[in-house]
Every structure is written in structure tokens, then in C-alpha cells.
Amino acid sequence: MKEIWIEKYRAKKLDDIVGQENNVSKLKSFIERGDLPHLIFSGPAGTGKTSAAVSIAIELFGEDWKQNFLELNASSNRGIDVMRGHEDRSSSSSMVSVKDYARLKPSTPLGFKIVFLDEADQLTPEAQAALRRTMEIYSSSTRFILSCNYSTQIIPPIQSRCVILKFSPISPEDIKKRLKYIISQENLDVGEDVLDAIAEMSEGDMRRAINVLQTVSASGEITEKKVYEIFGSSSPEHFKSLVSAALEHGLFDEARERLDRLLIEEGLSGIDIIKGIHASIRKYPIIPRKKIDLILALAETEYRIVMGGSDNIQLDALIARIVKIGSESD
Numbered sequence: 292m293k294e295i296w297i298e299k300y301r302a303k304k305l306d307d308i309v310g311q312e313n314n315v316s317k318l319k320s321f322i323e324r325g326d327l328p329h330l331i332f333s334g335p336a337g338t339g340k341t342s343a344a345v346s347i348a349i350e351l352f353g354e355d356w357k358q359n360f361l362e363l364n365a366s367s368n369r370g371i372d373v374m375r376g377h378e379d380r381s382s383s384s385s386m387v388s389v390k391d392y393a394r395l396k397p398s399t400p401l402g403f404k405i406v407f408l409d410e411a412d413q414l415t416p417e418a419q420a421a422l423r424r425t426m427e428i429y430s431s432s433t434r435f436i437l438s439c440n441y442s443t444q445i446i447p448p449i450q451s452r453c454v455i456l457k458f459s460p461i462s463p464e465d466i467k468k469r470l471k472y473i474i475s476q477e478n479l480d481v482g483e484d485v486l487d488a489i490a491e492m493s494e495g496d497m498r499r500a501i502n503v504l505q506t507v508s509a510s511g512e513i514t515e516k517k518v519y520e521i522f523g524s525s526s527p528e529h530f531k532s533l534v535s536a537a538l539e540h541g542l543f544d545e546a547r548e549r550l551d552r553l554l555i556e557e558g559l560s561g562i563d564i565i566k567g568i569h570a571s572i573r574k575y576p577i578i579p580r581k582k583i584d585l586i587l588a589l590a591e592t593e594y595r596i597v598m599g600g601s602d603n604i605q606l607d608a609l610i611a612r613i614v615k616i617g618s619e620s621d
């Protein structure tokens with residue numbers, strides 16, 4: 292089977308990580324010193340949290356890194372047993388408990404090993420309390436790196452023991468930089484327009500960007516159109532012409548026709564359409580007051596659709612509101 296690129300091109304050293312400059316420079320200074328504080332990496336998916344943790348272990352421990360790095364996923368085992376030993380091993384996986392592992396002597400000259408706990412914000416407060424005790428007892432021989440989407444979901448006594456590094460969504464430019472590296476390694480010919488589309492649509496998530504690049508390359512049709520199709524969306528031009536018909540020209544029927552095309556011919560869902568219109572409106576050159584009203588209208592429509600309102604009626608109402616906002620004087 293062909294290797295998947297998110298593994299093949301996983302960042303293995305801090306210099307492979309694009310964006311996140313502040314975090315990378317802090318982590319490099321810890322590595323230079325040969326010591327780590329406990330860390331919390333917080334931020335959205337696909338921004339390099341796991342990659343940064345693995346890179347640190349490789350850079351600190353060299354070849355021995357695997358013996359001195361334990362990766363656990365909190366959400367696959369949300370309860371307290373991740374923290375304590377398993378009483379009933381038959382019912383749970385053979386996963387080592389944090390406590391069992393923290394107890395082991397590190398085999399590196401640095402004198403500590405790393406426990407990386409993914410999705411730590413999924414741990415129950417009880418499990419977090421147990422984790423806090425383990426962190427305290429074994430802190431001379433173990434450093435913890437907790438990864439989460441929101442650091443506010445981590446109990447304060449753990450937060451105060453850790454240095455918190457926030458991982459931001461990756462900018463389109465940085466995404467392109469990494470994709471270009473992959474393209475050169477794979478000897479591919481991918482146009483700038485295709486890269487722009489991937490970088491824009493990935494919303495800061497490098498994992499998605501790399502996956503879409505691989506999918507579009509494998510499809511044999513390396514085009515912008517294909518990229519939007521893979522994202523389950525349509526070309527930004529289509530959304531722009533819908534918005535412009537309603538907002539600038541007050542043409543409800545015409546906007547409605549364009550909407551139907553997206554819904555029926557391209558098979559987009561109501562939510563896909565809201566996202567597309569949203570992206571288009573954010574970039575649209577109109578006065579701030581109107582833009583604000585439009586965004587509020589979008590948010591309301593999204594909410595109603597999620598709550599079970601019909602796509603058709605809600606999207607019609609949205610277009611009606613866009614026409615109305617457009618007809619107001621500036």
C-alpha cells in the first residue's frame with residue numbers, strides 16, 4: 292500500500308515545523324539546556340502538537356528516544372485507569388498506565404523521560420487530579436507534555452505546574468511552504484493556484500492540507516476544481532457570484548438560482564454553503580456595518596440549520612436578508 296504522507300512527511304525535528312516560531316524557539320532553548328519543564332500544548336488539530344513532542348524526544352534522546360517517550364491518548368481511555376494501574380487488564384487495552392511508566396528508571400543520561408498525553412482535556416477531573424499527583428511524585432524522572440485543544444479544560448493545579456504553549460492555526464503561506472517541500476520530494480508538478488486553494492481551504496490545519504494534496508495528486512487531476520471537490524465545497528468564484536447578485540444587484544431570483552446550482556448540481560449541504568458564503572463575505576469589500584450584519588445573519592442561519600431548520604427555507608431567508616442589507620444606504 293502507498294504510504295500516507297502525513298506519516299511519511301511527519302515533522303521529525305523542530306526545524307521541520309513551519310509557523311509556531313515562538314514555541315519552536317522556546318523548545319529549542321529547553322533542548323539546549325538539556326532539560327524540560329512540564330508542558331501543555333494547546334491548539335487546534337493539525338498544527339504540530341504531536342510532531343513537536345516527538346521532535347523534542349528525538350532531539351533530546353537521539354536513538355534511544357522510543358524507550359524514553361510514552362505516548363498515550365486520553366480520550367481512548369478517559370477514566371482514571373489511565374492514571375493509575377489497571378486492576379482489570381482483560382477489559383482494557385495493554386496500554387501502560389502513566390503511573391507504571393513514570394515509575395520506570397529513565398535510560399538516558401539526561402535523567403528523565405517524557406510522557407506525552409494526547410487529548411488531555413478529555414480526561415475527567417478525577418483522572419486529572421490523579422495525574423497531578425503522579426506529576427508531583429515522579430517529576431524528578433519524568434516530564435509530562437499534555438496536548439489539548441483548550442487549555443482551560445485542564446484543572447488549574449496542573450496548569451500552574453506547566454509552561455503553556457499555544458499552537459495557532461497555520462497561515463496559508465506556511466502551509467504552502469511545507470506543501471512545496473513535499474511536492475519537491477515527490478517530484479510532482481502542482482500549480483500555484485492549486486496550492487493556494489489547498490492552503491486557503493485547510494483553515495490552518497496542516498494534516499488536512501497534506502491529506503488533500505495527496506488525494507488530489509493521486510486523482511490524476513491536479514486542478515483547483517478538484518481541490519474544492521475534495522473539500523466538499525465549490526469554487527470561491529461561485530459563492531462570490533451568488534453574494535454579488537444578492538448584495539450588489541439585489542437580484543434575489545438570480546442568487547437563488549445560483550444557490551440551487553450549488554445545492555443540487557454540486558451536492559453541497561446547507562452548512563457547506565454557509566461556510567462558502569462566509570468565506571466570501573469576509574473578503575468582500577463593503578462597509579463594516581453591513582459586513583457585521585451579514586455575519587450575524589450567517590451565524591443565525593447556521594444555528595437554525597444545525598437545530599433542524601430546513602436548508603431550503605433557511606437559505607432562502609438568508610439570501611433575502613443579504614438582498615435587504617445590500618439595499619440599505621451606506
Ligand SMILES: Nc1ncnc2c1ncn2[C@@H]1O[C@H](COP(=O)(O)OP(=O)(O)OP(=O)(O)O)[C@@H](O)[C@H]1O
Pocket residue numbers: 296297298300301302307308309310311334335336337338339340341342343409461469497498501
Ligand atoms: N506546524 C507544522 N509544520 C509542519 N508540519 C506540520 C505542522 N503541523 C502539523 N504538521 C503535519 O501535519 C500532520 C499532523 O500533525 P500533528 O499530529 O503534529 O498535529 P496535532 O497538532 O498533534 O493534531 P491533533 O490535535 O489532531 O492531535 C503531520 O504530518 C505533521 O508533520
Ligand SMILES: [Mg+2]
Pocket residue numbers: 340341342409438
Ligand atoms: Mg496530535
